[in-house]
Amino acid sequence: xxxxxxxxxxxxxxxxxxxxxxxxxxxxxxxxxxxxxxxxxxxxxxxxxxxxxxxxxxxxxxxxxxxxxxxxxxxxxxxxxxxxxxxxxxxxxxxxxxxxxxxxxxxxxxxxxxxxxxxxxxxxxxxxxxxxxxxxxxxxxxxxxxxxxxxxxxxxxxxxxxxxxxxxxxxxxxxxxxxxxxxxxxxxxxxxxxxxxxxxxxxxxxxxxxxxxxxxxxxxxxxxxxxxxxxxxxxxxxxxxxxxxxxxxxxxxxxxxxxxxxxxxxxxxxxxxxxxxxxxxxxxxxxxxxxxxxxxxxxxxxxxxxxxxxxxxxxxxxxxxxxxxxxxxxxxxxxxxxxxxxxxxxxxxxxxxxxxxxxxxxxxxxxxxxx
Numbered sequence: 001x002x003x004x005x006x007x008x009x010x011x012x013x014x015x016x017x018x019x020x021x022x023x024x025x026x027x028x029x030x031x032x033x034x035x036x037x038x039x040x041x042x043x044x045x046x047x048x049x050x051x052x053x054x055x056x057x058x059x060x061x062x063x064x065x066x067x068x069x070x071x072x073x074x075x076x077x078x079x080x081x082x083x084x085x086x087x088x089x090x091x092x093x094x095x096x097x098x099x100x101x102x103x104x105x106x107x108x109x110x111x112x113x114x115x116x117x118x119x120x121x122x123x124x125x126x127x128x129x130x131x132x133x134x135x136x137x138x139x140x141x142x143x144x145x146x147x148x149x150x151x152x153x154x155x156x157x158x159x160x161x162x163x164x165x166x167x168x169x170x171x172x173x174x175x176x177x178x179x180x181x182x183x184x185x186x187x188x189x190x191x192x193x194x195x196x197x198x199x200x201x202x203x204x205x206x207x208x209x210x211x212x213x214x215x216x217x218x219x220x221x222x223x224x225x226x227x228x229x230x231x232x233x234x235x236x237x238x239x240x241x242x243x244x245x246x247x248x249x250x251x252x253x254x255x256x257x258x259x260x261x262x263x264x265x266x267x268x269x270x271x272x273x274x275x276x277x278x279x280x281x282x283x284x285x286x287x288x289x290x291x292x293x294x295x296x297x298x299x300x301x302x303x304x305x306x307x308x309x310x311x312x313x314x315x316x317x318x319x320x321x322x323x324x325x326x327x328x329x330x331x332x333x334x335x336x337x338x339x340x341x342x343x344x345x346x347x348x349x350x351x352x353x354x355x356x357x358x359x360x361x362x363x364x365x366x367x368x369x370x371x
Contacts, residue, residue: 302315
């Protein structure tokens, strides 16, 4: 795998699905489960399969992403040849940032032309899963596919743009729909935005799209050619969490409080992230913590139940935090009560405040706010 496959990760695609958390950062940089960012899952899947060169396609708000990735040493990608390569949103032909996936691919043809690997694995950052990328590439080779698309059985979707697949005999895709009405109609096969193609075939496809004036990869390339291209579907059977809205972010965060879910997501293969040297969390007399994930550097004097606390969170005396996701360096002062709340970073909840949402509509507090 190390010498045959290069990775490409889109960091900003799907930002519009969760504007509350992507206002100040990319989709890739959204914090998840205490110490991770969404990009950690796609990046770790590639590294665990032996991929040593990964291009990160950026667009805007990527300062926090650069800070998180650093030199790439946490993923063993601090290399003289390859490693993590940030790809700006401009091509040699235009000074305007991309607006579609196809335009983004056009902007990185220089990167693709300079690589020597046989295959390209393309992934977005809106999905949380532990995948064996090497197995997907072997599936692609075995079927002599033009394109391999990874899908997962789902029963609902809230994204503004999604693709469903209809596999036929031998896993070849015989039907592909964009944004069909599927909610409430049982299980369907959702494309999870992970794709494999031969590098040279991808370059040829992009060049052909430019010549024909195409604008959409999904509509102009996939949907129009599903009968003529060898498009195969790889069914991913493991745990998959699609982060397609704030509601889904909250739902999948709460799932991590179940041990069987954590074991499947963080089990056999490691999920790597940026390591920060923080002091252990402190629990004062009278503090109560039940069924919660608490990161380093927290100070807890009150009650925390069924919640996820990121690094450096302070829960004051007499405060109660239930069913909530509290991000880094949030301060909850004495006597406050939070239930079904998501706070972004550096929030201050003042004394005796009462905030409550519900599972369908969690109460969200934006970055740096004081309530």
